[in-house]
Amino acid sequence: MKLEIKNLHASVEDTEILTGLNLELETGSIHAIMGPNGTGKSTLAAVIMGNPHYRVTEGEILLDGENVLAMSVDERSRKGIFLAMQYPNEISGITNADFIKSAMQARLQEGEHISLFKFVREIDRAVTDLKMNPDLPHRYVNEGFSGGEKKRNEILQMKMLQPHFAILDEIDSGLDVDALKIVGENVNSMRGKQFCALVITHYQRLLDYINVDHVHIMMNGKIVKSGTQDLIVKIDKEGYDWLKYELGIEEEVVEKHTIVLGTCAVKDRK
Amino acid sequence: MNFQDNINKAKTLIQEDEDYIIFYDGKPIRTHLRENLNVEMDNNFDATDYRTNTSNAYIEEIQEHAPFSPTLRIRANTSLKVIHLNENEKYIDYHIIIDRCVECRITNIYYKVTGKTKIKMDVVVGEDAKVIFKNITNAYDDLEMNITGFCLRNSDFKLDDLSMSDQKVRYQNNIYLVDEGSCCSMNNTVLNTTGKEQSYNYEIYHDAPFTTSLMKSYGISKNNSKLIFNCRGKIAKGAKNADMRQKTKGLIMDLYSYISANPILEIDENDVIANHGAAIGSLDETELYYLMSRGLTLAESERLVINTYVAPYYQDIHDEKLLTYILQEIETQLQS
Numbered sequence: 001m002k003l004e005i006k007n008l009h010a011s012v013e014d015t016e017i018l019t020g021l022n023l024e025l026e027t028g029s030i031h032a033i034m035g036p037n038g039t040g041k042s043t044l045a046a047v048i049m050g051n052p053h054y055r056v057t058e059g060e061i062l063l064d065g066e067n068v069l070a071m072s073v074d075e076r077s078r079k080g081i082f083l084a085m086q087y088p089n090e091i092s093g094i095t096n097a098d099f100i101k102s103a104m105q106a107r108l109q110e111g112e113h114i115s116l117f118k119f120v121r122e123i124d125r126a127v128t129d130l131k132m133n134p135d136l137p138h139r140y141v142n143e144g145f146s147g148g149e150k151k152r153n154e155i156l157q158m159k160m161l162q163p164h165f166a167i168l169d170e171i172d173s174g175l176d177v178d179a180l181k182i183v184g185e186n187v188n189s190m191r192g193k194q195f196c197a198l199v200i201t202h203y204q205r206l207l208d209y210i211n212v213d214h215v216h217i218m219m220n221g222k223i224v225k226s227g228t229q230d231l232i233v234k235i236d237k238e239g240y241d242w243l244k245y246e247l248g249i250e251e252e253v254v255e256k257h258t259i260v261l262g263t264c265a266v267k268d269r270k
Numbered sequence: 271m272n273f274q275d276n277i278n279k280a281k282t283l284i285q286e287d288e289d290y291i292i293f294y295d296g297k298p299i300r301t302h303l304r305e306n307l308n309v310e311m312d313n314n315f316d317a318t319d320y321r322t323n324t325s326n327a328y329i330e331e332i333q334e335h336a337p338f339s340p341t342l343r344i345r346a347n348t349s350l351k352v353i354h355l356n357e358n359e360k361y362i363d364y365h366i367i368i369d370r371c372v373e374c375r376i377t378n379i380y381y382k383v384t385g386k387t388k389i390k391m392d393v394v395v396g397e398d399a400k401v402i403f404k405n406i407t408n409a410y411d412d413l414e415m416n417i418t419g420f421c422l423r424n425s426d427f428k429l430d431d432l433s434m435s436d437q438k439v440r441y442q443n444n445i446y447l448v449d450e451g452s453c454c455s456m457n458n459t460v461l462n463t464t465g466k467e468q469s470y471n472y473e474i475y476h477d478a479p480f481t482t483s484l485m486k487s488y489g490i491s492k493n494n495s496k497l498i499f500n501c502r503g504k505i506a507k508g509a510k511n512a513d514m515r516q517k518t519k520g521l522i523m524d525l526y527s528y529i530s531a532n533p534i535l536e537i538d539e540n541d542v543i544a545n546h547g548a549a550i551g552s553l554d555e556t557e558l559y560y561l562m563s564r565g566l567t568l569a570e571s572e573r574l575v576i577n578t579y580v581a582p583y584y585q586d587i588h589d590e591k592l593l594t595y596i597l598q599e600i601e602t603q604l605q606s
Contacts, residue, residue, distance in 0.1 A: 049563050052555070077565035089560040093578020102574065103564035157564060 001027045001064055001080070001164050003048075003196070008059035010047045017043040019221035020059070027164055027196045030187075032207055034200075034232070035218035036240050041200045042086055044218070045169040049083040050076050063165075078107055080164030084154035084171050090142040096153065097123060097137040100160050107161070126159045129189075131182050147174030155186050166190070167198045172206035184209020204236040219249055280353045280381050283591050290351040295359035296338045306346035320394060320420040320448055328416060328442070332390040336363035344368045349375045351592075355382050362389040370396035370422075377592060380407045388414045395425040397449070402428045404587070408599060409435035419445040421452035421481075429454065432583050432596070434461040434603045439468040447474070447481035447512075458487040459583040460497060461603045467496040476505040476512040476542075485516045487531070488579045492523035493606065502534040505542050513543040520550035521579055576604065 003025040010018040017040045025031060033041055047054050048061060050073040061068040063079055071079065091099070100123065104114050123137050130152050142150050151171050158166050168187065172180055187197055187210050199210060207229070215231040216223045219240070224247055225231070234242075243249070277292065277300065284290045289307060292300040298309050333339070337359070344350070344366065356362060368374060380389070387409065395401050399422075407415060413435055421427045433439060439462075445454045454474060462468045474483045483503065491497040503514045520529035533546040553575055561571035580600055587593045 051559060072568070073559060073562040074565050074567050074571075077563055083563055085560070085563075089554075089557050091557055091560070091575070091578070093581055094574055099561070099564070099574070102566060102570065106565040106567070106570065161564065 001194070001196075002062075003068075003081075003165050004060075004062045005044075005048070006060050006062070008044075008047065008061065009057045010043060010054050011057055012043070012054050016057070017054075017221055018047065021218075021222045023216065023223055025165060025196050025198060028193050029213045030191060030197045030199065030210060031214045031216060032199045032201060032210075032212040032232070033216045033218055033223075034202065034235060037202075039218045040221040041218055042169050043221075045083055045086075045167045045198075045200060048076075048081060048165075048167060049073060074106070077103075077161075077163075082158055082161060082163030082166045084151075084158055084166065084168045086169040086173065088142050088150045088154055090140075090145075092140050092143050094141050095138055096141050096156075099141050100137070100157060103157070103161060123156075123160060126156050129159070129186055130156055132156065148176060148179045151175055152179065152183065155183055159186065159190065162195075164194055165196050165198070167200065169200045170202070171199070172201055172203060180206060181209050204232050207232050217243060219244070219247075224249065276355050276357075276382060280355060283353060283379065283381070283595055284351055285589060285591060288351060289348050290353065291342065293340075293352065293354045293356075293362075293364070295356055296336060296340075296354075296362045296364070298340055303350075304346065304348070307342070307344055307348060307350065310341045310343060320422075320446070328388070328414070329390055332361045332363050332388055332416075336361040336390070339363045339365070341365040341367060344372055344374055344376075347373045350377070352376060352378045354378075354380045356380070356387055357382075357384050360385065360387060362387060363391075365392045365394070367394045368396050368399045368401055371398045372396065373400045375402040375404070377404045377589075378406070380405075380409060382408070382410070384410045386412045388416075390416045391418070393417065393419045393427070393429075395419065395421045395427045395452075397423040397425060400426045402586075403430065404583075405429065405431045406596065407431075407433045407435055407439075409437060409439070411436075412438045414440045415442070417443045419443075419454065421445065421447050421449070421454055423449035424451040425449075425453075427452075427454040428457075430457045430459075430583055432459045432580075433468070433470070434599055435468070436464055438464070438466045439470075441468075441470040441472075443471070444473045444475070445483070446477060447483065448477050450478045451480050452478065453482035455483070456485045457582055458485075458489075458499075459580055460487070460489045460499075461492075461580070461600065462489065462495040462497045463492040463603050463606045464495050465493045467498070469498045469500070471500045471502070473502040473504070474514065476503070476509040476514060479508065479510040479512065481509060482513045483515070485514075486582065487516075487518045488582060489518075489520045489529050490523060490576065490579055490604070491520065491527040491529045492604070494524065494526040496528045497530070499529070499531045500534065501532065501546070502536070503544065503546075504536040505539050505544060507538040509539050510541055512539065514545075515543070516546035518546075518548040518550075519579065520548075521576065522550065522552050 005023040008018050008021040035041055132152055215227050217225040290302050291298050419427055487499050489497045499518055501516050505512045516533050518531040529550050531548040535544050537544055558571045584596050
């Protein structure tokens with residue numbers, strides 16, 4: 001399967017974040033996107049998933065030739081797109097197990113039902129693989145979870161839903177070294193002909209555990225360079241300045257205005 | 271629907287060999303009770319026996335006008351269903367007394383209440399008794415409801431109340447923790463889709479030391495309805511080490527619906543715990559987006575979120591017939 005992003009422009013309110021992004025993902029491969037803060041990496045993830053907060057102004061996203069932008073969020077998910085969110089929501093009152101079961105049920109044809117036995121066996125196995133607390137499926141979705149537990153819970157959902165295209169938005173933030181290794185290994189274990197991951201990260205450390213095939217650097221709302229793992233090593237050593245220099249990219253300077261919030265006990269000098 | 275049809279319909283909620291009573295216009299007309307349970311028709315119940323004077327004009331009015339004041343006495347562990355059908359009677363007054371050390375589960379259903387009705391119900395939870403009381407109100411006309419609970423020494427009273435009435439409603443549920451070590455949990459669930467105002471007054475009185483209470487209220491307001499929760503807790507002088515907590519959650523389903531949560535905590539003793547929290551809002555778009563990003567449709571996602579407000583009421587019900595009835599009624603209300 002192929003997910004093609006062509007000349008994608010997207011804005012939030014009146015600010016354009018993505019400025020003509022091109023990217024091609026194919027199942028069987030793992031991609032990483034790196035880049036300085038504020039370059040639009042998370043926006044890209046949100047736009048692919050269909051977050052209504054963002055507005056696509058130009059370009060297209062095609063899934064095996066089918067227009068993804070015309071699909072609702074849930075339709076995209078059922079077609080095999082998955083987003084492991086940077087800040088997963090807490091939903092009180094819905095247990096993890098019920099939520100995942102409902103999501104799996106949503107993928108079945110009308111009249112088909114998930115075998116409860118099979119579901120319990122699969123979720124138990126996934127919880128064990130991720131070395132999560134066994135009571136976690138029975139707790140409310142992300143409620144009272146630590147930052148690391150929330151991230152692992154996203155991977156748990158990914159493992160259960162078996163998407164074709166998984167976008168992992170800064171899945172490494174909030175993870176300690178051990179958890180990072182577990183998450184990395186679990187993403188790696190999903191590698192296969194029917195699976196593609198797009199790993200968004202700032203750091204090399206997650207990519208120590210995930211074997212990526214392609215590395216893309218994003219700046220000012222578009223992919224500016226693509227390459228292999230060598231790129232990661234260079235960025236880890238030298239940062240992004242060399243690339244800005246090489247490509248002649250200038251950072252946008254935000255004009256700052258001084259705002260006086262208020263004064264007190266100030267005496268005018270005569 | 272005639273009298274017999276109503277009785278037959280009510281009986282569909284009863285499981286085989288289950289203890290039950292069916293009241294018609296305030297009078298017990300069908301019973302299936304073991305020998306340790308019985309209904310006394312004489313009216314010698316006096317709330318002042320339980321050391322708290324609870325008289326007020328509303329209670330006196332019902333006591334004066336209700337033609338029957340039956341008292342249900344529970345002397346042994348049981349799971350009991352009480353179903354009320356009301357068509358003609360304006361005043362309903364009845365009492366439940368649970369003996370000491372008894373563990374029981376009572377499901378009290380106002381199954382079909384038509385005509386403007388005033389209901390008063392007293393529940394006495396004996397020493398060391400443990401009671402789960404599930405109350406369901408489904409009234410077709412204006413309703414005033416007063417449930418008063420008295421918790422004696424070391425008793426544990428769980429009052430779960432579900433209100434999904436079609437008309438104007440005024441509730442007054444009071445629980446008195448009259449003896450040391452008694453505890454209660456009050457879980458209130460209200461669906462107001464009437465387009466009218468419904469007012470729910472919940473009160474818990476800590477009259478003795480080492481008493482514990484937890485009051486949770488969940489409300490959904492739809493179709494320009496107005497829902498008011500007045501949640502009052504009082505810790506009396508001398509009720510040392512009392513622990514009183516309140517939580518209110520409200521979901522507003524459209525632009526002109528309204529929910530108001532008014533927590534009132536009166537504390538006349540030092541060295542106690544008392545807190546409250548309230549959250550009222552519409553469906554959270556980011557929550558819906560999160561659920562939809564896993565493949566659930568908007569309607570399914572909304573239903574899941576709405577369910578979080580009503581599930582606390584029914585999640586401990588394992589009686590298939592009762593559960594089906596409750597889920598159907600909730601669905602009907604939410605679709606209205």
